[in-house]
């Protein structure tokens with residue numbers, strides 16, 4: 001049978017390079033990764049055997065064999081195995097999204113956190129090259145007759161060969177480099193070393209992990225106890241953390257562990273984790289989701305989106321339901337009423353846990369909100385869901401201070417006579433804070449929420465009020481503060497011809513009116529009624545969507561010398577050729593002051609330079 005030599009795909013090669021020249025000091029984890037892969041393969045076979053009579057799934061287990069003389073360690077499973085093409089595709093390439101990003105980050109990263117990155121991106125198998133100078137994988141896919149042998153020294157190429165007599169499942173043999181304490185390379189053929197690693201990282205694996213011995217029966221190394229079925233008081237945090245790592249591929253310990261059990265007509269147990277760090281694909285459509293579904297201890301599926309609302313997609317964990325069929329499909333899951341009920345309860349529990357963190361462990365809460373607040377706020381878009389509970393756990397940047405505030409705290413600080421919760425959306429805190437819209441609010445001491453996440457633009461439209469207080473954008477419509485001096489009728493009359501003329505001259509605005517809310521700026525722009533905000537318009541455009549340009553309302557400060565002078569000039573000679581230019585400058589200034597983009601900056605600069613030339 002012929003041996004084929006193939007090249008690693010470019011990114012895989014770079015990643016291997018990093019592994020060979022080892023970047024991570026804890027090399028023990030290669031064994032954990034192999035066991036984890038083996039366990040997944042056993043899960044898959046057990047599942048496939050449920051629906052395919054031709055497959056058997058008996059005595060599913062993982063075996064570890066160490067050979068001191070040959071300096072090899074082998075991890076063997078009798079799971080699903082891989083076809084030749086799968087070996088080439090899965091082991092020879094890393095077609096995973098985010099690999100390029102991983103490589104870039106790895107290059108910038110110091111030793112200690114590199115492992116976290118690797119785990120997060122799920123490149124587990126390659127970690128064998130941290131300890132081995134050659135790795136051999138022999139596999140036979142369940143239901144197929146011939147097997148495949150894959151071998152590589154972790155450099156540019158690997159070989160592929162057909163094997164007639166491969167055992168079903170997969171065996172990975174690592175040819176160990178010499179032990180070197182300095183380099184954190186232990187003797188991985190040592191029985192105690194192996195036992196220690198398995199106990200530490202893989203105790204909860206639900207299949208027996210057997211250490212094969214030359215002089216006697218194999219010894220089962222793990223307890224196989226489903227962590228979610230054990231009382232919280234009996235499980236060490238470290239065990240939870242290892243389990244979390246196994247299911248999440250995240251090396252950072254979770255912020256919080258949630259355990260739930262429901263008895264009665266519909267029984268289930270759940271073990272959930274709130275991560276401490278957002279995965280790189282949190283905002284990608286095809287990103288990994290977090291919940292695994294088990295039925296009576298049997299793994300059924302990863303990524304069960306039906307069990308957790310999308311806005312809580314970062315929550316990881318396991319739900320073990322007692323009364324579902326093992327053959328349950330995704331389609332059935334989606335319609336199952338009891339699944340919907342579980343989903344509701346899980347979401348409620350997660351939100352109440354976040355609420356508890358907020359009051360009892362503010363630091364953890366702050367981390368959680370920083371990492372996942374943007375995702376959580378997506379839940380506000382759907383009023384049928386947990387809007388009120390989400391608002392209660394949310395916090396927002398505010399003019400009140402550097403620390404974010406809850407809405408409840410905002411309400412408790414509302415001034416006498418204030419009936420609305422004021423906010424402004426925009427692209428950055430600085431931009432919003434310095435916008436002319438803020439002038440009167442700051443001058444009169446009204447607190448304004450500063451909403452700068454893209455999702456903020458959208459949820460504020462979906463949430464009518466909090467605690468009976470309307471959410472009011474200070475950049476929309478007529479917001480009159482109690483202390484604002486409203487322009488008198490007389491003033492309005494004086495300015496009427498100018499306002500009409502400006503409305504006709506400036507194509508970009510839909511209306512021009514006076515305002516009492518400005519003290520230092522001559523003008524500002526506000527959105528009208530339900531019109532789209534400029535930031536939202538920009539977002540849609542960035543996504544390649546065609547949106548009609550939205551016209552806004554120009555509000556003028558009747559006390560500002562520029563506005564007064566413009567009125568006088570217009571009164572003197574409405575046909576003065578320089579008037580339209582002044583109008584354009586006035587509009588452009590309002591746009592710039594709020595951090596907006598001019599349609600034609602070059603033209604604006606020229607108008608301004610010409611005008612300045614006449615005054616210096």
Ligand code: ADP
Pocket residue numbers: 033037038041077079080081082090091121122123124125126169170
């Ligand atoms: P990950 O486990 O994060 O997907 P790996 O590089 O460890 O990444 O493995 C890549 C893929 O190779 C796995 O997703 C799986 O499909 C396949 N694989 C690895 N080990 C085994 C095994 N023991 N049995 C069957 N398939 C395996």
